[in-house]
Amino acid sequence: MPSPQALFDVQPQLATPIYRQVVEQVQRLVAGGQLRPGDELPSVRAVAERHAINPMTVSKAYSLLEAEGLLERRRGVGMVVAAGAQPARKGQDRLALLEPALLALARQAHQLGITPDQALKALARALESIDKDIP
Missing domain, CATH: 1.10.10.10 (Winged helix-like DNA-binding domain superfamily/Winged helix DNA-binding domain)
Structure with missing residues (x-):
């Protein structure tokens, strides 16, 4: 946690x-x-x-x-x-919670003229930096 x-x-x-x-x-x-x-x-x-x-x-x-x-x-x-709160059972359920942020990111990347490959690499770097920050 x-x-x-x-x-x-x-x-x-x-x-x-x-x-x-x-x-x-x-x-x-x-x-x-x-x-x-x-x-x-x-x-x-x-x-x-x-x-x-x-x-x-x-x-x-x-x-x-x-x-x-x-x-x-x-x-x-x-x-x-709450006692009844449970984690999402499927990866798809978790991805559904991420969908609005992904769409916003895609829209911003498109507006900036960033290619899908560049955006994916930037996202991978961001995820790696988050992983390093979490103890």
Whole structure:
């Protein structure tokens, strides 16, 4: 499991609202099996302070995830991954969560005149650099 401090990668410059970024990242972490039932999420305050964002933004994301059944509140602990949350069983299910980002990447590469081969090599380098950053 990623450390609570490194759980979210919030990027305010993106068009995607911050609360949505948090929601989608938790969905992917659960689908990928990196967050398991019972795992604690960082507190609203901790996430807000770390990323210099409004606590209400984090609270909104957590509430949406709770309504979706992915998270549950535990008195004295905070938000945890719900008991019924399971990783995606098939690679296709995980890829479906990645599809919007891949389409956006493809669109941007096309607009920049980057060939598919160049884009694939750049993606491979980016994936390798992420793998090196994860303890």
